[in-house]
Amino acid sequence: QVSILSAMELIWNLCEILFVEAAAAGPLLLRLLDWVRLHVCDVDNMVREVLSSENPSKHELFWNVVDVFVLQGRMDEARHLLSKEASANPTSVNMYKILDDLMKKMPMPSLGNTQTLTEMELKWQHWHEECQRYLQDGTFASNSHMESICKILLGDEDAILEKKELMTTWYHFLVTRLLYSHPTVKPMELRFYAQSSMDLFLGGESSPEPLDTILMAAFEFEMHQVIKECSIALSNWWFVAHLTDLLDHCKLLQSHNLYFGSNMREFLLLEYASGLFSHHSLWQLGVDYFDHCPEYGRVYLELHIERIPLNTEQKALKVLRICEQRQMHEQVRSICKIMAMKALRNNRLGSALSWSIRAKDAAFATLISDRFLKDYCERGCFSDLDLIDNLGPSMLLSDRLTFLGKYREFHRLYGEKRFSEAARLLLMLMTAHIAPCSFWMTLLTDALPLLEQKEVVFSAEQTYELMRCLEDLTAQKSDKQKFQGEDVETVKVEMLRLALARNLARVIIKEGTLEGS
Numbered sequence: 217q218v219s220i221l222s223a224m225e226l227i228w229n230l231c232e233i234l235f236v237e238a239a240a241a242g243p244l245l246l247r248l249l250d251w252v253r254l255h256v257c258d259v260d261n262m263v264r265e266v267l268s269s270e271n272p273s274k275h276e277l278f279w280n281v282v283d284v285f286v287l288q289g290r291m292d293e294a295r296h297l298l299s300k301e302a303s304a305n306p307t308s309v310n311m312y313k314i315l316d317d318l319m320k321k322m323p324m325p326s327l328g329n330t331q332t333l334t335e336m337e338l339k340w341q342h343w344h345e346e347c348q349r350y351l352q353d354g355t356f357a358s359n360s361h362m363e364s365i366c367k368i369l370l371g372d373e374d375a376i377l378e379k380k381e382l383m384t385t386w387y388h389f390l391v392t393r394l395l396y397s398h399p400t401v402k403p404m405e406l407r408f409y410a411q412s413s414m415d416l417f418l419g420g421e422s423s424p425e426p427l428d429t430i431l432m433a434a435f436e437f438e439m440h441q442v443i444k445e446c447s448i449a450l451s452n453w454w455f456v457a458h459l460t461d462l463l464d465h466c467k468l469l470q471s472h473n474l475y476f477g478s479n480m481r482e483f484l485l486l487e488y489a490s491g492l493f494s495h496h497s498l499w500q501l502g503v504d505y506f507d508h509c510p511e512y513g514r515v516y517l518e519l520h521i522e523r524i525p526l527n528t529e530q531k532a533l534k535v536l537r538i539c540e541q542r543q544m545h546e547q548v549r550s551i552c553k554i555m556a557m558k559a560l561r562n563n564r565l566g567s568a569l570s571w572s573i574r575a576k577d578a579a580f581a582t583l584i585s586d587r588f589l590k591d592y593c594e595r596g597c598f599s600d601l602d603l604i605d606n607l608g609p610s611m612l613l614s615d616r617l618t619f620l621g622k623y624r625e626f627h628r629l630y631g632e633k634r635f636s637e638a639a640r641l642l643l644m645l646m647t648a649h650i651a652p653c654s655f656w657m658t659l660l661t662d663a664l665p666l667l668e669q670k671e672v673v674f675s676a677e678q679t680y681e682l683m684r685c686l687e688d689l690t691a692q693k694s695d696k697q698k699f700q701g702e703d704v705e706t707v708k709v710e711m712l713r714l715a716l717a718r719n720l721a722r723v724i725i726k727e728g729t730l731e732g733s
Contacts, residue, residue: 223427224455226255227446230434231459234403236466241333241402242325245394249289252391256384259284272297273304279361284382286365287392291319294365308362314355315362318347318369325399333400340399344370371397377416386417387431403437410435439463443480453488457505460484482509486516493520503538514542521547526554529567536574549575556580565591565599569617573607578614585616586652589623593658619650626662639666639673646685656689657705660712667715672723679720686712 233239233247259281266272266281278297285294295316302312323339331339347369350356356363367375376383376392383389390413394401401409410432414424424432426449433441446456463469464481478486485505492502502520506513521539526532532555539547552575559568565587572580591599611621622645629638642663645651651659663682666673674682690709 220451222255224450226427227430227434227442228455228459229254230431231442231463234406234434234437235439235463235468239403241400242336243327244403245325245391245399245401246327248391249395252388253288253290256288256388259382266297271304273301280382282361283365283368283379286319286368287376287379287383287388289324289392289395291322295319308359311356311359311362314350315365318343318350318366321346322369323399337400368392369396373397373416380417383417386414386428389413389417390435407436439469440480443484447484453484453491457484457488478509478511482511482513485509486512490516490520493524499524500534500538507542517542518544518547522550526551526558529555549577551575553577553580556584560584560587573613573617576613582614582616585614585620588620589616589652589655615650616652619645619652619655622650623659630662630666635666635669635671635673639663639678642666643674643678643681647681653689653692656685657708660686660689661708664712664715667719672719672726674719674723676720676723676727679716679723683713683716683720686716 229251233244233251237247239247262277263281263284266275266277269275272278278301282294282297282301285291285297298312298316302309321343323336323343325336347366351363351366351370356366364375364378368379371393373393376389376396380389383392387410390410393413394409398405398409414428414432418424426445430442430445430449433445443456443460446459447453450456460469460481461484464479469480486509489502489505489509492505493499499520503517506517506520509516521535521544524531524535526535532551536548536551538544539551552571556568556571556575556577559565559571560583565584569581569584569588572584588599607617607621611618622641626638626641626645629635629641642659646656646659660682663674686709
Protein backbone atom coordinates (compact mmCIF):
# COMPACT_ATOMS: atom_id res chain seq x y z
CA GLN A 217 0.00 0.00 0.00
CA VAL A 218 2.85 2.39 0.82
CA SER A 219 4.58 1.69 -2.50
CA ILE A 220 1.29 2.24 -4.39
CA LEU A 221 0.76 5.53 -2.55
CA SER A 222 4.35 6.61 -3.34
CA ALA A 223 3.78 5.81 -7.03
CA MET A 224 0.54 7.81 -7.00
CA GLU A 225 2.29 10.79 -5.45
CA LEU A 226 5.13 10.54 -7.98
CA ILE A 227 2.69 10.56 -10.94
CA TRP A 228 0.48 13.27 -9.40
CA ASN A 229 3.42 15.65 -8.80
CA LEU A 230 4.74 15.13 -12.34
CA CYS A 231 1.27 15.84 -13.77
CA GLU A 232 1.11 19.03 -11.68
CA ILE A 233 4.44 20.21 -13.11
CA LEU A 234 3.73 19.31 -16.74
CA PHE A 235 -0.04 19.87 -17.07
CA VAL A 236 -1.28 22.15 -14.28
CA GLU A 237 1.65 24.52 -13.74
CA ALA A 238 2.70 24.05 -17.38
CA ALA A 239 6.22 25.17 -16.44
CA ALA A 240 8.08 26.82 -19.34
CA ALA A 241 11.65 26.16 -20.45
CA GLY A 242 14.03 27.08 -17.62
CA PRO A 243 11.70 26.83 -14.60
CA LEU A 244 10.67 23.40 -15.96
CA LEU A 245 14.08 21.94 -15.07
CA LEU A 246 13.97 23.42 -11.56
CA ARG A 247 10.55 21.85 -11.01
CA LEU A 248 11.80 18.47 -12.27
CA LEU A 249 14.83 18.69 -9.96
CA ASP A 250 12.54 19.30 -6.97
CA TRP A 251 10.41 16.36 -8.13
CA VAL A 252 13.42 14.02 -8.24
CA ARG A 253 14.77 15.21 -4.86
CA LEU A 254 11.35 14.67 -3.27
CA HIS A 255 10.74 11.18 -4.62
CA VAL A 256 14.16 9.55 -5.10
CA CYS A 257 14.99 9.41 -1.43
CA ASP A 258 16.69 6.00 -1.21
CA VAL A 259 19.98 7.84 -0.68
CA ASP A 260 18.84 9.87 2.33
CA ASN A 261 19.87 7.18 4.80
CA MET A 262 23.32 7.01 3.21
CA VAL A 263 23.69 10.80 3.48
CA ARG A 264 22.70 10.72 7.16
CA GLU A 265 25.15 7.88 7.86
CA VAL A 266 28.10 9.74 6.30
CA LEU A 267 27.30 13.14 7.85
CA SER A 268 26.84 11.65 11.33
CA SER A 269 30.25 9.88 11.26
CA GLU A 270 33.27 11.33 13.12
CA ASN A 271 35.28 11.88 9.95
CA PRO A 272 32.92 12.09 6.95
CA SER A 273 35.71 12.43 4.34
CA LYS A 274 37.18 9.06 5.41
CA HIS A 275 33.83 7.26 5.31
CA GLU A 276 33.63 4.55 2.64
CA LEU A 277 30.42 6.10 1.25
CA PHE A 278 31.74 9.69 1.25
CA TRP A 279 32.21 9.99 -2.52
CA ASN A 280 28.88 8.27 -3.15
CA VAL A 281 27.15 11.01 -1.15
CA VAL A 282 29.03 13.76 -3.02
CA ASP A 283 28.02 12.12 -6.30
CA VAL A 284 24.36 11.97 -5.20
CA PHE A 285 24.37 15.68 -4.39
CA VAL A 286 25.90 16.48 -7.79
CA LEU A 287 23.47 14.17 -9.65
CA GLN A 288 20.54 15.94 -7.96
CA GLY A 289 21.98 19.42 -8.58
CA ARG A 290 22.42 20.04 -4.84
CA MET A 291 25.64 22.02 -5.39
CA ASP A 292 25.86 23.79 -2.04
CA GLU A 293 25.68 20.51 -0.15
CA ALA A 294 28.23 18.89 -2.49
CA ARG A 295 30.63 21.84 -2.04
CA HIS A 296 30.21 21.67 1.74
CA LEU A 297 31.22 18.00 1.76
CA LEU A 298 34.16 18.59 -0.61
CA SER A 299 35.47 21.27 1.75
CA LYS A 300 35.82 18.54 4.39
CA GLU A 301 37.86 16.47 1.93
CA ALA A 302 40.10 19.47 1.14
CA SER A 303 40.82 20.16 4.81
CA ALA A 304 41.57 16.47 5.46
CA ASN A 305 43.74 16.07 2.34
CA PRO A 306 45.99 19.12 1.71
CA THR A 307 47.36 17.68 -1.56
CA SER A 308 43.94 18.05 -3.17
CA VAL A 309 43.35 21.67 -2.10
CA ASN A 310 44.15 23.14 -5.53
CA MET A 311 41.90 20.65 -7.35
CA TYR A 312 39.17 21.23 -4.79
CA LYS A 313 39.30 25.02 -5.31
CA ILE A 314 38.95 24.67 -9.08
CA LEU A 315 36.09 22.15 -8.81
CA ASP A 316 34.42 24.22 -6.12
CA ASP A 317 34.68 27.30 -8.34
CA LEU A 318 33.14 25.42 -11.29
CA MET A 319 30.26 24.18 -9.16
CA LYS A 320 29.73 27.64 -7.67
CA LYS A 321 29.64 29.31 -11.09
CA MET A 322 27.31 26.76 -12.70
CA PRO A 323 24.46 28.79 -14.31
CA MET A 324 20.96 27.74 -13.25
CA PRO A 325 17.61 28.78 -14.74
CA SER A 326 15.69 31.31 -12.63
CA LEU A 327 12.06 31.07 -11.57
CA GLY A 328 11.51 34.77 -12.13
CA ASN A 329 12.04 36.75 -15.30
CA THR A 330 15.51 37.90 -14.25
CA GLN A 331 17.20 36.46 -17.34
CA THR A 332 16.17 35.41 -20.82
CA LEU A 333 16.72 31.90 -22.14
CA THR A 334 19.33 33.25 -24.55
CA GLU A 335 21.31 34.81 -21.68
CA MET A 336 21.05 31.57 -19.73
CA GLU A 337 22.23 29.48 -22.71
CA LEU A 338 25.14 31.85 -23.34
CA LYS A 339 26.32 31.72 -19.72
CA TRP A 340 25.93 27.97 -19.68
CA GLN A 341 27.95 27.60 -22.90
CA HIS A 342 30.86 29.62 -21.43
CA TRP A 343 30.76 27.61 -18.21
CA HIS A 344 30.60 24.33 -20.17
CA GLU A 345 33.67 25.31 -22.20
CA GLU A 346 35.55 26.14 -18.98
CA CYS A 347 34.74 22.69 -17.53
CA GLN A 348 35.87 21.10 -20.81
CA ARG A 349 39.18 23.00 -20.68
CA TYR A 350 40.01 21.84 -17.15
CA LEU A 351 39.18 18.24 -18.02
CA GLN A 352 41.32 18.28 -21.17
CA ASP A 353 44.20 19.93 -19.25
CA GLY A 354 44.22 16.94 -16.90
CA THR A 355 43.58 19.16 -13.87
CA PHE A 356 41.72 16.34 -12.09
CA ALA A 357 43.70 13.42 -13.52
CA SER A 358 45.25 12.55 -10.14
CA ASN A 359 41.88 12.19 -8.44
CA SER A 360 39.45 9.85 -10.22
CA HIS A 361 36.52 10.98 -8.02
CA MET A 362 36.91 14.65 -8.91
CA GLU A 363 37.53 13.80 -12.55
CA SER A 364 34.27 11.79 -12.57
CA ILE A 365 32.39 14.76 -11.08
CA CYS A 366 33.83 17.06 -13.77
CA LYS A 367 32.64 14.63 -16.47
CA ILE A 368 29.16 14.66 -14.93
CA LEU A 369 29.21 18.49 -14.98
CA LEU A 370 29.96 18.24 -18.70
CA GLY A 371 26.92 16.01 -19.20
CA ASP A 372 28.97 12.94 -20.18
CA GLU A 373 26.29 10.23 -20.50
CA ASP A 374 28.72 7.36 -19.81
CA ALA A 375 30.01 9.08 -16.65
CA ILE A 376 26.43 9.68 -15.46
CA LEU A 377 25.39 6.10 -16.26
CA GLU A 378 28.31 4.80 -14.17
CA LYS A 379 26.35 6.20 -11.19
CA LYS A 380 23.27 4.18 -12.20
CA GLU A 381 22.98 2.51 -8.78
CA LEU A 382 22.95 5.88 -7.02
CA MET A 383 20.19 7.26 -9.28
CA THR A 384 18.09 4.04 -9.07
CA THR A 385 15.56 5.15 -11.74
CA TRP A 386 15.60 6.20 -15.40
CA TYR A 387 13.67 9.40 -14.66
CA HIS A 388 16.39 10.49 -12.20
CA PHE A 389 18.87 9.84 -15.00
CA LEU A 390 16.69 11.91 -17.36
CA VAL A 391 16.63 14.95 -15.04
CA THR A 392 20.39 14.73 -14.31
CA ARG A 393 21.10 14.41 -18.03
CA LEU A 394 18.97 17.48 -18.80
CA LEU A 395 20.58 19.46 -15.96
CA TYR A 396 24.08 19.00 -17.39
CA SER A 397 23.39 18.85 -21.12
CA HIS A 398 20.20 20.80 -21.85
CA PRO A 399 19.07 22.95 -18.88
CA THR A 400 16.76 25.08 -21.06
CA VAL A 401 14.78 22.09 -22.35
CA LYS A 402 11.34 22.98 -23.70
CA PRO A 403 8.26 21.00 -22.55
CA MET A 404 7.61 19.51 -25.98
CA GLU A 405 11.22 18.26 -26.23
CA LEU A 406 10.83 16.16 -23.10
CA ARG A 407 9.36 13.17 -24.95
CA PHE A 408 12.58 12.60 -26.96
CA TYR A 409 14.89 12.88 -23.95
CA ALA A 410 12.58 10.71 -21.82
CA GLN A 411 12.43 7.86 -24.33
CA SER A 412 16.19 7.83 -24.97
CA SER A 413 16.94 8.11 -21.22
CA MET A 414 14.73 5.11 -20.46
CA ASP A 415 16.33 3.09 -23.25
CA LEU A 416 19.86 4.00 -22.12
CA PHE A 417 19.15 3.38 -18.45
CA LEU A 418 17.33 0.05 -18.87
CA GLY A 419 19.74 -0.95 -21.65
CA GLY A 420 17.53 -3.79 -22.83
CA GLU A 421 18.16 -5.63 -19.55
CA SER A 422 14.59 -5.22 -18.33
CA SER A 423 11.28 -4.19 -19.82
CA PRO A 424 9.43 -1.06 -18.57
CA GLU A 425 7.18 -1.46 -15.53
CA PRO A 426 3.59 -0.07 -15.55
CA LEU A 427 4.86 2.98 -13.61
CA ASP A 428 7.46 3.65 -16.34
CA THR A 429 4.74 3.51 -19.01
CA ILE A 430 2.60 6.01 -17.06
CA LEU A 431 5.50 8.45 -16.54
CA MET A 432 6.48 8.14 -20.20
CA ALA A 433 2.90 9.00 -21.25
CA ALA A 434 3.11 12.09 -19.00
CA PHE A 435 6.44 13.20 -20.53
CA GLU A 436 4.79 12.76 -23.94
CA PHE A 437 1.90 15.02 -22.76
CA GLU A 438 -0.63 12.25 -23.46
CA MET A 439 -3.11 13.01 -20.65
CA HIS A 440 -5.73 10.48 -21.73
CA GLN A 441 -3.04 7.81 -21.96
CA VAL A 442 -1.87 8.65 -18.41
CA ILE A 443 -5.44 8.23 -17.15
CA LYS A 444 -5.91 4.99 -19.10
CA GLU A 445 -2.63 3.44 -17.89
CA CYS A 446 -3.35 4.48 -14.27
CA SER A 447 -6.80 2.89 -14.51
CA ILE A 448 -5.19 -0.39 -15.57
CA ALA A 449 -2.23 -0.35 -13.16
CA LEU A 450 -3.68 1.01 -9.90
CA SER A 451 -5.86 -0.94 -7.49
CA ASN A 452 -8.87 1.40 -7.41
CA TRP A 453 -10.47 4.46 -8.99
CA TRP A 454 -9.36 6.94 -6.31
CA PHE A 455 -6.30 8.27 -8.13
CA VAL A 456 -7.69 8.50 -11.66
CA ALA A 457 -10.95 10.06 -10.45
CA HIS A 458 -9.15 12.85 -8.59
CA LEU A 459 -6.48 13.41 -11.25
CA THR A 460 -9.12 13.65 -13.99
CA ASP A 461 -11.18 16.00 -11.81
CA LEU A 462 -8.14 18.28 -11.34
CA LEU A 463 -7.30 18.28 -15.07
CA ASP A 464 -10.94 18.95 -15.94
CA HIS A 465 -11.10 21.93 -13.55
CA CYS A 466 -7.96 23.27 -15.23
CA LYS A 467 -9.79 22.99 -18.59
CA LEU A 468 -7.08 20.63 -19.84
CA LEU A 469 -9.18 17.64 -20.82
CA GLN A 470 -10.90 17.72 -24.17
CA SER A 471 -14.36 16.74 -23.02
CA HIS A 472 -15.13 14.19 -25.70
CA ASN A 473 -18.34 12.47 -24.66
CA LEU A 474 -18.27 8.78 -23.94
CA TYR A 475 -20.78 6.39 -25.49
CA PHE A 476 -23.32 6.78 -22.69
CA GLY A 477 -23.33 10.59 -22.77
CA SER A 478 -21.22 11.46 -19.71
CA ASN A 479 -17.72 12.93 -19.93
CA MET A 480 -14.62 11.16 -18.62
CA ARG A 481 -14.47 13.15 -15.37
CA GLU A 482 -18.02 12.23 -14.43
CA PHE A 483 -17.61 8.61 -15.50
CA LEU A 484 -14.56 8.12 -13.24
CA LEU A 485 -16.16 9.94 -10.30
CA LEU A 486 -19.27 7.77 -10.65
CA GLU A 487 -17.14 4.61 -10.69
CA TYR A 488 -15.16 5.69 -7.63
CA ALA A 489 -18.26 6.74 -5.68
CA SER A 490 -20.00 3.46 -6.58
CA GLY A 491 -17.03 1.60 -5.09
CA LEU A 492 -17.30 3.64 -1.88
CA PHE A 493 -20.94 2.62 -1.50
CA SER A 494 -19.93 -1.02 -1.12
CA HIS A 495 -17.94 -0.11 2.04
CA HIS A 496 -19.72 -0.27 5.40
CA SER A 497 -18.69 3.25 6.48
CA LEU A 498 -17.18 5.07 3.48
CA TRP A 499 -20.54 5.11 1.65
CA GLN A 500 -21.23 8.53 3.19
CA LEU A 501 -18.27 9.97 1.26
CA GLY A 502 -19.69 8.49 -1.93
CA VAL A 503 -22.72 10.79 -1.53
CA ASP A 504 -20.53 13.89 -1.86
CA TYR A 505 -18.92 12.54 -5.02
CA PHE A 506 -22.32 11.85 -6.60
CA ASP A 507 -23.34 15.42 -5.70
CA HIS A 508 -20.53 16.68 -7.95
CA CYS A 509 -21.68 14.69 -10.98
CA PRO A 510 -24.23 17.00 -12.62
CA GLU A 511 -25.51 14.59 -15.26
CA TYR A 512 -25.90 11.16 -13.67
CA GLY A 513 -24.98 11.79 -10.03
CA ARG A 514 -28.54 11.94 -8.66
CA VAL A 515 -29.69 8.84 -10.57
CA TYR A 516 -26.71 6.85 -9.26
CA LEU A 517 -27.29 8.14 -5.73
CA GLU A 518 -30.96 7.12 -5.81
CA LEU A 519 -30.03 3.61 -6.99
CA HIS A 520 -27.24 3.12 -4.42
CA ILE A 521 -29.15 4.64 -1.48
CA GLU A 522 -31.86 1.99 -1.91
CA ARG A 523 -29.26 -0.80 -1.59
CA ILE A 524 -27.77 0.35 1.71
CA PRO A 525 -28.59 -2.23 4.40
CA LEU A 526 -30.46 -0.40 7.17
CA ASN A 527 -29.05 -2.48 10.03
CA THR A 528 -29.71 0.04 12.78
CA GLU A 529 -32.07 2.94 13.39
CA GLN A 530 -29.07 5.27 13.64
CA LYS A 531 -27.90 4.29 10.15
CA ALA A 532 -31.43 4.64 8.79
CA LEU A 533 -31.60 8.19 10.21
CA LYS A 534 -28.29 9.06 8.49
CA VAL A 535 -29.58 7.79 5.15
CA LEU A 536 -32.88 9.57 5.70
CA ARG A 537 -31.16 12.88 6.42
CA ILE A 538 -29.16 12.57 3.19
CA CYS A 539 -32.36 11.92 1.20
CA GLU A 540 -34.29 14.75 2.88
CA GLN A 541 -31.49 17.25 2.20
CA ARG A 542 -31.70 16.36 -1.51
CA GLN A 543 -35.53 16.27 -1.73
CA MET A 544 -35.46 12.56 -2.62
CA HIS A 545 -39.09 12.08 -1.53
CA GLU A 546 -39.56 8.60 -2.97
CA GLN A 547 -36.49 7.27 -1.15
CA VAL A 548 -37.56 8.98 2.09
CA ARG A 549 -40.92 7.16 1.95
CA SER A 550 -39.25 3.86 1.07
CA ILE A 551 -36.79 4.05 4.02
CA CYS A 552 -39.54 5.02 6.48
CA LYS A 553 -41.76 2.15 5.30
CA ILE A 554 -38.91 -0.37 5.61
CA MET A 555 -38.10 0.80 9.15
CA ALA A 556 -41.79 0.86 10.11
CA MET A 557 -42.20 -2.74 8.92
CA LYS A 558 -39.10 -3.83 10.86
CA ALA A 559 -40.36 -2.16 14.02
CA LEU A 560 -43.82 -3.71 13.59
CA ARG A 561 -42.32 -7.19 13.13
CA ASN A 562 -40.41 -6.68 16.40
CA ASN A 563 -43.65 -5.50 18.06
CA ARG A 564 -42.22 -2.01 18.67
CA LEU A 565 -45.47 -0.19 17.94
CA GLY A 566 -44.27 3.27 19.00
CA SER A 567 -41.27 3.17 16.65
CA ALA A 568 -43.41 1.73 13.84
CA LEU A 569 -45.97 4.54 14.25
CA SER A 570 -43.23 7.18 14.33
CA TRP A 571 -41.69 5.87 11.05
CA SER A 572 -45.09 5.60 9.32
CA ILE A 573 -45.91 9.22 10.28
CA ARG A 574 -42.54 10.28 8.88
CA ALA A 575 -43.32 8.39 5.67
CA LYS A 576 -46.75 10.10 5.54
CA ASP A 577 -48.18 6.63 4.92
CA ALA A 578 -51.85 6.88 5.94
CA ALA A 579 -52.65 3.20 5.32
CA PHE A 580 -49.74 1.98 7.46
CA ALA A 581 -50.51 4.54 10.20
CA THR A 582 -54.09 3.19 10.24
CA LEU A 583 -52.82 -0.40 10.55
CA ILE A 584 -50.55 0.47 13.50
CA SER A 585 -53.27 2.55 15.17
CA ASP A 586 -55.52 -0.53 15.01
CA ARG A 587 -52.76 -2.53 16.68
CA PHE A 588 -52.54 0.05 19.47
CA LEU A 589 -56.32 -0.11 19.98
CA LYS A 590 -56.28 -3.91 19.90
CA ASP A 591 -53.51 -3.96 22.52
CA TYR A 592 -55.54 -1.53 24.64
CA CYS A 593 -58.60 -3.77 24.46
CA GLU A 594 -56.50 -6.77 25.54
CA ARG A 595 -54.40 -5.08 28.25
CA GLY A 596 -56.51 -2.12 29.35
CA CYS A 597 -53.69 0.41 28.94
CA PHE A 598 -51.69 2.13 26.21
CA SER A 599 -47.99 1.61 25.44
CA ASP A 600 -45.79 4.48 24.16
CA LEU A 601 -47.85 7.16 25.90
CA ASP A 602 -45.26 9.89 25.19
CA LEU A 603 -45.60 9.38 21.46
CA ILE A 604 -49.42 9.28 21.46
CA ASP A 605 -49.65 12.31 23.78
CA ASN A 606 -47.45 14.36 21.45
CA LEU A 607 -48.87 13.44 18.05
CA GLY A 608 -49.95 17.06 17.42
CA PRO A 609 -50.97 17.76 13.79
CA SER A 610 -49.54 14.35 12.75
CA MET A 611 -52.73 12.68 14.02
CA LEU A 612 -54.57 14.11 11.01
CA LEU A 613 -52.65 11.69 8.74
CA SER A 614 -55.45 9.13 9.02
CA ASP A 615 -58.88 8.92 10.68
CA ARG A 616 -57.78 5.98 12.83
CA LEU A 617 -54.70 7.85 14.04
CA THR A 618 -56.92 10.85 14.84
CA PHE A 619 -59.19 8.57 16.85
CA LEU A 620 -56.22 7.03 18.69
CA GLY A 621 -54.93 10.50 19.67
CA LYS A 622 -58.35 11.75 20.74
CA TYR A 623 -59.20 8.54 22.62
CA ARG A 624 -55.94 8.85 24.55
CA GLU A 625 -56.90 12.49 25.28
CA PHE A 626 -60.26 11.23 26.69
CA HIS A 627 -58.37 8.97 29.13
CA ARG A 628 -56.10 11.85 30.15
CA LEU A 629 -59.10 14.13 30.85
CA TYR A 630 -60.79 11.35 32.82
CA GLY A 631 -57.60 10.79 34.84
CA GLU A 632 -57.48 14.52 35.62
CA LYS A 633 -61.16 14.31 36.81
CA ARG A 634 -62.27 16.72 34.08
CA PHE A 635 -65.41 14.65 33.59
CA SER A 636 -67.55 17.12 31.59
CA GLU A 637 -64.80 17.63 28.99
CA ALA A 638 -64.15 13.88 28.87
CA ALA A 639 -67.89 13.22 28.31
CA ARG A 640 -68.12 15.75 25.46
CA LEU A 641 -65.04 14.28 23.75
CA LEU A 642 -66.34 10.71 24.10
CA LEU A 643 -69.68 11.65 22.57
CA MET A 644 -67.99 13.55 19.75
CA LEU A 645 -65.87 10.50 18.86
CA MET A 646 -69.07 8.48 18.36
CA THR A 647 -71.42 11.01 16.78
CA ALA A 648 -68.78 12.36 14.33
CA HIS A 649 -68.07 8.73 13.28
CA ILE A 650 -64.35 9.13 14.01
CA ALA A 651 -64.39 5.95 16.10
CA PRO A 652 -64.51 2.66 14.17
CA CYS A 653 -67.81 0.84 14.69
CA SER A 654 -65.96 -2.13 16.19
CA PHE A 655 -64.82 0.15 19.02
CA TRP A 656 -68.22 1.62 19.90
CA MET A 657 -68.95 -0.93 22.59
CA THR A 658 -65.64 -0.07 24.27
CA LEU A 659 -66.50 3.64 24.15
CA LEU A 660 -69.98 3.05 25.57
CA THR A 661 -68.45 0.89 28.30
CA ASP A 662 -66.04 3.80 29.03
CA ALA A 663 -69.12 6.00 29.46
CA LEU A 664 -70.45 3.81 32.33
CA PRO A 665 -68.26 5.32 35.11
CA LEU A 666 -69.27 8.81 33.91
CA LEU A 667 -72.97 7.84 33.99
CA GLU A 668 -72.56 6.58 37.58
CA GLN A 669 -70.85 9.75 38.92
CA LYS A 670 -72.53 11.48 41.90
CA GLU A 671 -72.74 14.67 39.90
CA VAL A 672 -74.65 14.44 36.62
CA VAL A 673 -72.11 14.60 33.77
CA PHE A 674 -74.20 13.98 30.63
CA SER A 675 -77.05 16.34 29.79
CA ALA A 676 -80.45 14.98 28.63
CA GLU A 677 -79.52 15.68 25.00
CA GLN A 678 -76.18 13.91 25.39
CA THR A 679 -77.87 10.96 27.09
CA TYR A 680 -80.33 10.63 24.17
CA GLU A 681 -77.35 10.63 21.79
CA LEU A 682 -75.69 7.83 23.76
CA MET A 683 -78.96 5.87 23.70
CA ARG A 684 -79.18 6.29 19.93
CA CYS A 685 -75.57 5.08 19.54
CA LEU A 686 -76.31 2.01 21.67
CA GLU A 687 -79.43 1.17 19.65
CA ASP A 688 -77.53 1.68 16.36
CA LEU A 689 -74.85 -0.70 17.59
CA THR A 690 -77.30 -3.43 18.63
CA ALA A 691 -79.34 -2.99 15.42
CA GLN A 692 -76.24 -3.58 13.30
CA LYS A 693 -76.00 -7.10 14.61
CA SER A 694 -78.41 -9.34 12.68
CA ASP A 695 -79.65 -12.62 14.01
CA LYS A 696 -76.83 -14.42 12.17
CA GLN A 697 -74.14 -12.13 13.48
CA LYS A 698 -74.74 -12.21 17.18
CA PHE A 699 -72.31 -10.62 19.64
CA GLN A 700 -69.20 -12.65 20.27
CA GLY A 701 -69.37 -13.87 23.83
CA GLU A 702 -73.12 -13.23 23.64
CA ASP A 703 -73.86 -13.50 27.36
CA VAL A 704 -71.18 -10.96 28.32
CA GLU A 705 -72.23 -8.52 25.57
CA THR A 706 -75.92 -8.84 26.53
CA VAL A 707 -75.07 -8.08 30.15
CA LYS A 708 -73.05 -5.00 29.03
CA VAL A 709 -75.94 -3.75 26.87
CA GLU A 710 -78.44 -4.20 29.72
CA MET A 711 -76.11 -2.43 32.17
CA LEU A 712 -75.68 0.45 29.71
CA ARG A 713 -79.44 0.75 29.15
CA LEU A 714 -80.02 0.79 32.88
CA ALA A 715 -77.28 3.37 33.50
CA LEU A 716 -78.54 5.56 30.64
CA ALA A 717 -82.15 5.38 31.92
CA ARG A 718 -81.04 6.19 35.45
CA ASN A 719 -78.90 9.09 34.20
CA LEU A 720 -81.79 10.40 32.09
CA ALA A 721 -84.10 10.32 35.12
CA ARG A 722 -81.52 12.14 37.25
CA VAL A 723 -80.85 14.77 34.61
CA ILE A 724 -84.61 15.38 33.93
CA ILE A 725 -85.17 15.88 37.66
CA LYS A 726 -82.10 18.14 37.90
CA GLU A 727 -83.00 20.19 34.82
CA GLY A 728 -86.69 20.36 35.95
CA THR A 729 -85.61 21.55 39.40
CA LEU A 730 -83.40 24.23 37.85
CA GLU A 731 -86.25 25.39 35.60
CA GLY A 732 -88.72 25.44 38.52
CA SER A 733 -86.38 27.50 40.67
